[in-house]
Amino acid sequence: MRKAKSTKSFADKRYENALFLQSPIGLKLYKNRLKIEQLFSVLKGLYNLENPRLYRQAGYKRHIKWVLLAYLIDEFNKKHQGIKTRKYPWNL
Structure with a gap:
């Protein structure tokens, strides 16, 4: 535009x-696009969210759902452990 x-x-x-x-x-x-881009950067770095051209559409959707589930489980565990950082685990 x-x-x-x-x-x-x-x-x-x-x-x-x-x-x-x-x-x-x-x-x-x-x-909120900056926050969204940061989230996808974390998903690509930590959870190996890959290029969609490598998968069929249904396979890629399934891959994204599993990656988001893993991310949400990790965030839930971090919250209960009192960790308040988005750094990669090897940088803590």
């Missing part, structure tokens, strides 16, 4: 994405 005069000049998918970004939930997600 940087140089476009309106969202209607976009191709179909870009138009849908632009409309989503203008919605309340889209704005909220956009404002």
